[in-house]
Amino acid sequence: MISVRDVDLCVGARTLLSGVSFHVGPGDRVGLVGRNGAGKTTLLKALAGVVPCAAGRVARTGSLGYLAQDPAPADPAVTVTDRILSARGLDRAVGALRAAEAAMAAGGDEGAAMAAYARADDEFQARGGYAAEAEAGRVAAGLGLPERVLAQAVGELSGGQRRRVELARMLFSRHDTLLLDEPTNHLDRDSVEWLRGFLGGYPGGVVMVSHDVGLLADVVNRVFHLDPGRAALDVHNTTWHAYLAQRTADDRRRARERANAERKAAALKTQADKMRAHVATATVAKNMARRADRLLAGTEPVRRGEKVARIRLPEPAPCGRTPLGAVRLEKAYGAGVPVLNGVDLAVERGSRLVVLGFNGAGKTTLLRVLAGREAPDTGRVVRGHGLRLGYFGQEHDTLDGDLTVRGNLSAAAPQLTDGEVRQVLGAFLFRGDDVDKPAKVLSGGEKTRLALAGLVHSGANVLLLDEPTNNLDPASRDEVLGAVATYPGALVMVTHDEGALDALRPDRVLVLPDGTEDLWSSGYRELVAFG
Ligand SMILES: Nc1ncnc2c1ncn2[C@@H]1O[C@H](COP(=O)(O)OP(=O)(O)OP(=O)(O)O)[C@@H](O)[C@H]1O
Ligand SMILES: [Mg+2]
Numbered sequence: 001m002i003s004v005r006d007v008d009l010c011v012g013a014r015t016l017l018s019g020v021s022f023h024v025g026p027g028d029r030v031g032l033v034g035r036n037g038a039g040k041t042t043l044l045k046a047l048a049g050v051v052p053c054a055a056g057r058v059a060r061t062g063s064l065g066y067l068a069q070d071p072a073p074a075d076p077a078v079t080v081t082d083r084i085l086s087a088r089g090l091d092r093a094v095g096a097l098r099a100a101e102a103a104m105a106a107g108g109d110e111g112a113a114m115a116a117y118a119r120a121d122d123e124f125q126a127r128g129g130y131a132a133e134a135e136a137g138r139v140a141a142g143l144g145l146p147e148r149v150l151a152q153a154v155g156e157l158s159g160g161q162r163r164r165v166e167l168a169r170m171l172f173s174r175h176d177t178l179l180l181d182e183p184t185n186h187l188d189r190d191s192v193e194w195l196r197g198f199l200g201g202y203p204g205g206v207v208m209v210s211h212d213v214g215l216l217a218d219v220v221n222r223v224f225h226l227d228p229g230r231a232a233l234d235v236h237n238t239t240w241h242a243y244l245a246q247r248t249a250d251d252r253r254r255a256r257e258r259a260n261a262e263r264k265a266a267a268l269k270t271q272a273d274k275m276r277a278h279v280a281t282a283t284v285a286k287n288m289a290r291r292a293d294r295l296l297a298g299t300e301p302v303r304r305g306e307k308v309a310r311i312r313l314p315e316p317a318p319c320g321r322t323p324l325g326a327v328r329l330e331k332a333y334g335a336g337v338p339v340l341n342g343v344d345l346a347v348e349r350g351s352r353l354v355v356l357g358f359n360g361a362g363k364t365t366l367l368r369v370l371a372g373r374e375a376p377d378t379g380r381v382v383r384g385h386g387l388r389l390g391y392f393g394q395e396h397d398t399l400d401g402d403l404t405v406r407g408n409l410s411a412a413a414p415q416l417t418d419g420e421v422r423q424v425l426g427a428f429l430f431r432g433d434d435v436d437k438p439a440k441v442l443s444g445g446e447k448t449r450l451a452l453a454g455l456v457h458s459g460a461n462v463l464l465l466d467e468p469t470n471n472l473d474p475a476s477r478d479e480v481l482g483a484v485a486t487y488p489g490a491l492v493m494v495t496h497d498e499g500a501l502d503a504l505r506p507d508r509v510l511v512l513p514d515g516t517e518d519l520w521s522s523g524y525r526e527l528v529a530f531g
Contacts, residue, residue, distance in 0.1 A: 001023070001024065001025050001026070001060070001061045001062055001176065001177065001205065002023070002024045002047055002058065002059070002060055002064075002177055002205065002207075003022075003023050003057075003058070003059040004020060004021055004022050004023070004047070004056070004057075004058050004059075005021050005056055005057045005059075006019055006020070006021055006055065006056040006057070007019075007020045007021070007046065007053045007055065007056035007057070007058065008020075008053060008054040008055040008056060009039065009042055009043060009046055009053055009054060010054040011039075011042060011441070012433070012437070012441075013433070014433075015054075015231050016038075016039035016042055016043075016228065016231060017039060017043065017226070017231050017232070017233055018231045018232070019056075020056070020232075020233045021056075022224070022233070022235055024177065024205045024207055025205055026176070026203060026204055026205055027203065027204075027205070027221075028205045028206070028221065028222055029199065029200075029202065029205075029206045029208070029219050029220045029221050029222065030205075030206065030207045030208065030220060030222045030223070030224055031208055031210060031216045031219070031220035031222070031223045031224070031240060032044065032207055032208065032209045032224045032226065033209070033210075033211075033216070033223065033224070033225055033226070034225055034226030034227065034228065034473075035228065035445075035473050035475070035476075036443055036444070036445025036446055036448075036449070036471070036472065036473045036476055037228070037442075037443045037445060037446050038226040038227070038228045039226055039228060040181070040209045040226055040443075041068075041069050041181055041209065041443055041444070043226065043233075044066070044179050044181050044207065044209060045066075045068075046058060047060075047066075047179055047207060048064065048066035048179050050066070060177070061176075062175075062176030062177060062204075063173075063175045063176050063177070064175055064176065064177045064178075064179065065087070065170045065173045065175035065177070065178050065179065066170075066179040066181075067166060067167060067170045067178075067179065067180045067181060067183060068181055069181040069182050069185075069209075069444050069471075070395070070444070071162075071163065071166040073154075073162070074154050074162070074165070074166070075154070076153060076154055076155025076156075077153055077154075077155060078091075078153065078154050079150070079151055079152065079153055079154070080140070080145065080149055080150045080151070080152055080153075080154060080157070080165050081133075081136065081150045081151065082094075082095075083154055083165055083169055084136045084139070084140060084165065084168050084169045084172050085132075085133070085136055085172075086169070087169045087170070087172050087173035088127055088128060088132065088172065088173060088174065089127055090124070090127045090128065090132055090133070090136075093120070093123045093124040093126075093127050094124065094133070096119075096120040096123060096124075097117075097120040097121060097123075097124050099120070100113065100116045100117035100119075100120040100121075101117065103116060103117075104117055135172065136168075136172050137150070139168045139171050139172045139198075140164075140165075140168045142168075142191065142194035142195075142198065143164045143167055143168050143171075143187070143191045143194065143195070144164060144187070144188060144190060144191045144358070144359055145161065145164055145165065145168060149161065149360070156333055156334055157360060158339075158359060158360040158362075158364060158365075159186070159364060159394060159395055160186035160359045160360065160364075160394075161359050161360045163185065163186045164186070164187070164191070164359065167180075167183055167187075167195075171198060174204075175204060176204045176205065177204055177205040177206070177207070178202070178204060178205070178206045178207070178208075179207050179208075180206065180207070180208040180209070180210075181209045182209055182210060182211070182444065182471065183195060183208065183210065184210060184212045184215055185470045185471065186359070186394075186467070186470070186496070187496070188358075188359065188496050189496070192212065192214070192215060195215070196214070196215055196218040196219055199215075199219045200218055200219050206219075207224075208220070211471075211472065211473055211474060211477070213240070213474070216240040217239075217240045217241060220239065220240055221237075221238075221239055222235070222236065222237050222238070223236040223238065223239075223240060223243040224236070225243075254299070254300050257299050257300070258299045258300075261295045261296055261298070261299045262296065264292075264295055265292035265293070265295045265296050266292075268288045268289070268291055268292040268295075269288075269289060269292050271285075271288060272285040272286070272288040272289045272292070273285070275288070308429075308475045308476060308478075308479055309427065309428045309429040309449055309476055309479055310427045310428075310479070311427075311428065311449070311452055311476070311479040311480050311482075311483050312427070312456050312483055313390075313452075313455060313456070313463065313483045313484070313487045313489075314390060314455050314456055314457065314458050314459055314460045314463075314489070315459065316350075316388075316459065316460065316461035316487075316488055316489030316490075317386065317388050317459035317460075317461050318386055318461075319349055319384065319385060319386030319387055319388070319461045319462075320349070320384045320385030320386055320387075321348060321349055321384075322346050322347065322348055322349070322384045323347060323349055323383075323384040323385070323386065323387040323461055323462050323490060324345075324346075324347040324370065324381070324382070324383065324384060324387055324389070324462045324490070324492075325345055325346045325347065325381070325382035325384065326343055326344060326345040326369075326370065326379065326380070326381050326382065327344060327379050327380055327382060328342050328343070328344060328378065328379035328380075329342070329343040329344075329345075329366070329369060329376045329378075329379035329380075329381070329515075330342055330343075330376060330377050330378045330379055331362070331365055331369065331374075331376050331377050332377060338513070339360070339361065339362030339365050339512075339513060340362050340365060340366060340369070340376065340379075340512070340513070340515065341513050341514060341515055342379070342515055343366065343379070343510070343512070343515035344515065344517070345370075345510065345515075345517060346517075347462055347490050347492060348490065349461070349489075349490060350488060350489060350490055351490050351491075351507055351508060352490070352491045352493075352504050352505060352506045352507050352508070353490075353491065353492045353493070353506060353507075353508045353509070353510060354493055354494075354495070354501060354504060354506040354508075354509050354510070354520070354524075354528070355367070355492065355493065355494045355509075355510045355512065356509060356510070356511050356512070356524065356527045356528060357511060357512030357513060361512040361513045362512045362513055363466070363494040363512055364393075364394050364466055364494065366510075366512065367391070367393075367464045367466050367492065367494060368393070369381065370389075370464055370492070371389060371391035371393075371464055372389075373391070373393075373397070386461070387461065387462060388458065388459050388460045388461050388462070389460055389462050389463075389464065390455040390458050390460030390462070390463045390464070391463075391464045392451055392452060392455065392463070392464065392465045392466060392468050393451070393466055394466040394467045394470070394494070396447040396448065396451050398412070398451050398454065399439045399447060399450060399451055400439060401438060401439050401440030402438055402439075402440065403438065403439060404435065404436050404437060404438055404439070405425065405430050405434060405435045405436070405437055405439060405442070405450055406421055406422075406425065406435040406436065408439050408450060408454065409421050409424060409425060409450070409453055409454055412453075412454030412455075412458070413454060413456070413457040413458060415457070416457055420457070422435070424453055424456055424457065425453060427453075428449045428450065428452070428453040429449065430446075430449075430450070430453075444470075444471035445471045445472050445473060445476060447471070448468070448470070448471050448472055448476075449476065452468070452480065460489065461489045461490060462489060462490045462491075462492065463487065463489060463490070463491050463492070464492045464493075465484075465491065465492070465493045465494070465495075466493075466494045467494055467495055467496065467497075468480055468484070468493070468495070468500070469481070469495065469497045469499070469500050477499070481499055481500060481502075481503035482503070484500065484503040484504055485503040485504075485505070491504060493506075495528065496528065498525075498528055501525070501528050506520045507519070507520055508520055509524050511524075511527070
């Protein structure tokens, strides 16, 4: 359980939230929503005790699990199974059991070995035993981590797979309260479906940040909306659909009341203007004008449409017919299975290619190799005449966390003047002090916006986009998709988002790990969501 009393949250000089109180108990499933940069992650961190509150108190009872928006990497040598089991201390219990078995098999002091085995077995059973191990396997499978991955070291997995492992670990933990920050990032449709079922029946408390409206609709029974303009948290004890309906009704009521007040005030003012001319009625006129002002001040402000970044993609510079290609690309990590297995590729000017494949199939690796950020084991990338590449990395790896927002854009587009830098940043909604923040403190959605801003003046004629809609709130996502839909250059995109696919309108598809290239046809659509 979590109890929050009169909490203020500040970052830098800004107050994100002031005077917030609420309580989250068993069976409460809270959807925490708000625009990118509103402070959702910061509030979740405060609930988890990772960052302090400027004022007020957060009291926690029972155990608590926190899944960060970008979880810190686990020890790369640990196996997936052990990482998941460690949530309940079962990894140590299994380890002790195996060691005791080995000691018994080795002979020596038999009595001591038997006693050690009995102790280890008691501990293992107390933590749930084989049933718990099987449960861990089920959770992993539900989140798209197949059996063969379980014995692999965490360090050998792709970014998307590692995130699934952390989510699986959190769900397996059986904590009294779960705090989940954007759990569906990197998940395919099957896994999201499974997660809906799991969280819908969770007996403890859940506070979840998500932009996935399907997940919110299925899971949450309370909605907390963070309004950065008022530094307020609006608590709605209803389902997602009821919350949306309430908001629409509320917006209509405000607009109606405001229109009424404006009409009455205008009539009063016209009357007052007429009466002001005469000495005898001048005082009455002044009072009428005051009444008109009071009427207007008494209505709640009409919520204006939320500000959205004007996200643009670059004007492509001229280039030859096939600006980018690849010949027999191969790549494997460590002694593992190859993630690129002889990939051939030809990206024509203005063409649109979608890269598909299950999690860990090598999609991010392919884009990194094409972008020149990683070298293939064999094969080569062919840079055509006039090629200018723009790369957007899934983990925002084109940003330098220690440079400021302004510094990152200047580094990405060195030809821009200070004025132009400010202008581009303004269009991407970075205003005032925002531009002097180091990139590492930006929210997930803000990082995505900054990375995309770096592309605008790059003249890139081939864009490599790796999951560009992750982390974005719905309004910003629509902007990105609009820009993708009208971009005239060539696009190579990795995505699990069917909306992004509709915006891309691919003409070709590359399926990993085999690396088969084919003309796009609707039959491939299923692979996008389930890939
Ligand atoms: N140390 C800091 N200094 C200055 N500003 C900060 C700091 N840490 C966070 N911020 C700012 O606080 C705001 C809230 O960030 P937060 O990560 O909580 O947003 P969010 O609602 O989770 O957004 P998103 O949907 O993009 O994940 C952002 O504008 C961010 O840039
Ligand atoms: Mg966040």
